[in-house]
Amino acid sequence: MSKLSELQPQEVWEHFDAICQVPRPSKKEEKIIDFLLKFAEDNNLDASKDHIGNVLIKKPATAGRENVKSVVLQSHIDMVCEKNSDKKFDFDNDPIVPVIDGDWVKADGTTLGADDGIGMAAQMALLVSKDIEHGPIECLFTVDEETGLTGAFELKEGFFDSRILLNLDSEDDGELFIGCAGGIDTLAKFPFKKEAPLDKGFAFKVTVSGLKGGHSGDDIHKGLGNANKIVNRFLWEASKKYDLRLASFNGGNLRNAIAREAHAIAVVPTANKEQVRVAYNMLFHDVQMELKVTEPELRMKLESVDTPEFVFDKESQANLLNGLYACPHGVIEMSRDIDGLVETSTNLAAVKMMDDHVFVTTSQRSSVESAREDIANMVASVFQLAGADVKHGGGYPGWAPNTDSEILKITKESYQTLFDTEPVVRAIHAGLECGLFLEKYPGMDMISFGPTIRGAHSPDERIEIETVDKFWKHLVDVLDRIPEA
Helix, strand or coil: CCHHHHCCCHHHHHHHHHHHCCCCECCCCHHHHHHHHHHHHHCCCEEEECCCCCEEEEECCCCCCCCECCEEEEEECCECCCECCCCCCCCCCCCCCEEEECCEEEECCECCCHHHHHHHHHHHHHHHCCCCCCCCEEEEEECCCCCCCHHHHHCCCCCCCCCEEEECCCCCCCEEEEEECEEEEEEEEEECCEECCCCCEEEEEEEEECCCCCECCCCCCCCCCCHHHHHHHHHHHHHHHCCCEEEEEEECCCCCECCCCEEEEEEEEHHHHHHHHHHHHHHHHHHHHHCCCCCCCCEEEEEECCCCCCEECHHHHHHHHHHHHHCCCEEEEECCCCCCCEEEEEEEEEEEEECCEEEEEEEEEECCHHHHHHHHHHHHHHHHHCCCEEEECCCECCECCCCCCHHHHHHHHHHHHHHCCCCEEEEECCCCCHHHHHHHCCCCEEEECCCCEECCCCCCCEEEHHHHHHHHHHHHHHHHHCCEC
16 A cells, blocks of 8 residues: 555545556546446445546435535546656556655656546545535546546536535635636647758757646746747747758647647758857757746757758748747736736647648637637737648636635635635636536536645646645535535
C-alpha cells in the first residue's frame, strides 16, 4: 500500500491512491468507468452509465435524514496527460506514481491527476462511509471534461434528480466559486509546400523547455512564458536577417495548457552560422531577463543536426511565422465588475506538423459571451490573413454568479464556522461544467470548491496535503447543513 494511506483523511487518500492506479486519459476513460461501476457493485450501491460514459452512483439518506434535500456531488474522471520530455511514461497503461514531497503530493515526472481525482476520491469516501449523516446523495462522474466537456454537453435531462449541485473541481482552499468563464477553440490549418534544403547549409534544432506551463484559465494572468511564442520569435527574426528556412515546428500539447516546451529545426547558409548563434544567445538573454521572475528554470538550446529532407517554401514559411507572431496570447481584458478577475484571454496552445500541414490550436475564454466571440474572431482573422484555413470548435457557456444562492450561504457559513475564517467568494476564469448543467437543469443551485492544487495541467501539478483534510471536513459539514425539502 502507498504511503498516501498514512495521510489524513485516510479514507480520501486511500481512494485517491486507488484512482492513480487506473489510466484515465481524456476520451479514453473506459478503464476508470469500469473501476467506478465495480466499486458501486462491490458496495451494493445503485449505479448507472449513460450513452456517453457518465456514471451516476446513488446512496440513500442516513436514518432520520430522509426528508433532507437531495444533493448531487460532481467531478470529472479524465485527467490531463502531460509529462517531462525525458520521462518515459505510457498514460494509456501506466499507473500514476504519487510522491509525498513535504507538505504536498505530486507525481514522478507527470501530471498527478488531482484535477479532478481528489474530487472523485471524496465522492467515493462519502459513498462508502458508515458514520457520516447526510440526506439523499447522488455522485455524478463526467467524462472528457479536459478536452471537450463532452460528458457535460451530452448529459441528458433527468439523469439525476437533485437540484443542489456541489462541483468538486476547484483548486483553491478558502475560495468558493459561484461563476466561471465560457470558452471556445480556434483552430488554424496552414498548408505548406516542400523544397529541397541548401546543399551547403548549417542545420540546427532550437528547443525551449523548463517553463512552468499550467492551466490556460487559472494561470493565464501570471506572466508565464509560452514556448511556442519564444521559439517563433527566434525563427521570425532569423528568417528576416539570416535567410533561415524552416523544416519543422512542434510545440505545446493540450488546448487548455500553456505551452511548456517547443522545438524547431531550420537551416541557414553556412556563411550565417555564427551570426545565428550570436542572435540565439542574445535572444536567450533577453527572454531570460523578461521572464526572470516568473520562469527562473527557462532553458533554451541550439544544437546542430543532420540536414533535413526538406524545408518549407518561402511563402508558406512566412505565413506560418507571421501568423504565430501576430496571434495574441494571454490576458486581453480584466473584469470591471469583479476586482482581480480575468475577463477575457486567449492561449496559443499547440503547434503540430502533420504531413504537408501545420495545425495550430488556440483557446479563448471570457465571462462575457460577446467578448469571447470577439477574441475568437480576432484570432481567426490573424490566421486568415496569414493564409490558414480556420474553424472554431464547439464553445461552452459560462456560469453567471448568483449571490443569493442558498447553497452559497450554507457553504460559506460552514467554512467560517469550521476554520474561523471567512472564505473568498468569487468567479473563476477557468471553465467549469456548471454552465452546461445549468442549461440542462434550469434553476440548479450550484457551488464549486476544493483543496489547493498548483501547477494543474503540467508535470509540476501538486496538491497541498493540509487542505485536503480541510476540504473533506468542509464537504461533510456542508452535507450536514442541507435543510429539509
